[in-house]
Amino acid sequence: MKKSLYWFAIALLAVALVLVAGCTGTGDDNGKDTVDGTAAPAINSLSFGYQPSTHQIAYMVASDKGMWKEDLAQFGITEITDHKFPTGAPEMQAMMAGEIDVAYVGAAPVISALANGLDARIVAGVQVQGSDLVIRPDIKYESPADLKGLIIATFPEGTIQDTLLRNWLSENGLDPEKDVDIRPMGPGDATVAIAEGAVDAVFLPHPAPSVIANEGKGVTIVQSGSMEENHACCVLLVSGNLIRNHPDVVDQIVKTHIKATEYAMENQDEAAEIFQKMNKIDIDVVKKSFSEWDGKWIEDPNMITDSVVNYTDIQASLGYIKKPLAKDEIFDLSFYEKAVETA
């Protein structure tokens, strides 16, 4: 008995050691913090996160045109990898785990993540507005009061869409907890749900509203820009490690992002083709989405600072985060300023 207990204790310790090794391992030296002031180890790869939304077309254009690889090669970066995420939450979880260095992501998941200890900062804007409240064609809508009693599908708690919708409903005299039934789900599930009549309305980022309208399953009744003008949506988020130890790389990331955004704006048909290639959505629907949405691709983070700080107040009042965050806890505007100055 004693012998078996002894072996059991050893086995437990071994398991604990393996767990500890797994939890604390750095994987490689890339991106290791330097606490003693010595130069940070060189990096040769960067990992990006993005979502299959037209909001983040800048990433896709830069990727397809080889801009990331070409522009970052001068810093010894030879490998660019990316991961596509359905929503911001898993993307931020991946960033917390150190799996991605740079994220194209909605500002709201960034807030939740930063409030829970993510070491990163927003260095540029990506896009404002661009989500639609779409209702089934057979439901009469004249004012927000008509939404009372309806089931509305949107992205999960803590996302831009969830935060914005709840705030807009409150501002229009509806209690988002009692007067409507908000169902959190991904874009695919929500699209199927409205098409089948399982929900009455959806509030989703583009191109999903155009996909639904194209099928004749819904009509846009409110665009997010009219809920809050120039509200923040997607942002460019960079890890604290890159900001502290490789500011030159971050400078270039911002510059490339600006270049890709401008390219997408000037070449929208080509951008639509790139989006279609990377996301398997019908090219006509993508082009229709570009013409119908109220979104704008942006670069300047100064445009969205107030909006994002406002989100932190809303999220704190919804109980999603413990307290609102200050501007400096969310943004590092210096990289954009530098990029503009040197342009």
Add this chain to the structure above:
Amino acid sequence: MIKRDKEKLIRYLLPVVTAIIFLILWQLTAVYIVGDSHRLPSVVEVFDSFLYSIFGEKGSLLLDLEISLYHFIIGMSAAIIVGIPVGIAMGWFKRIDQAINPIVEILRPIPPLAWIPFAIIWFGLTHLSAGFIIFVGALFPVLVNTYSGFKNVPKVFVEAGKVLGCSSSLSQIRYIAFPSAIPSITTGIRISMGVGWMCLVGAEIFGAGTGRNGLGKNLWTYYNLYNIPMVVVYMLVLGLIGLAIDMAFRYYVDRLTLKWQEEEVR
């Protein structure tokens, strides 16, 4: 007598000691080695979150548990109601086996999550929709085990039954094959309960049921909000309830249906 008492004491004490050692190691590792509650929340943080999940202003653990058990009962009941008769029919009647087997074998490897679009299309965002995903996960272990239980009925049992007057298929199934296949069927139900319970998170993340409550639903909510200690609370509750369901099943069903086997097993 003393030796037996000592053995009994060790039997009960050992798991408790193991659990305490595990919790201490977990706490020490989380606080002193990992030092990041998002990578590994400490026992104290998880316990705090557990208290909040029950007594906190927005805590909803008990309601979540109630809703999830409802989804589970829907899915499991449907799996048993469909799985056992189909398994019997396939295991006993050769032609039915030949006809249905290819369909079962095609459907069986499809992951329950892949059925989410059809859950929404067929059942909307109702409790049935969540139950359907659990049903898909739970169906095949019941069906396949019932099928193999009936396939493996010893021929001598069947012959003996015929001699004793079980001439029709129905009476042979009722008095010979079914009792013989019960160990296999109960094993199938037990496996399917485990699989069905594991499907709970997938069954509740697409807005089914109330769209607000359920262990799986709110595990996902806390994940979306990066509240990892609460995620661990929900994971542990899922694990503990899964264990309790299995223990209850073994205690009651095994005793009721497999009592005759006791002498054979021990």
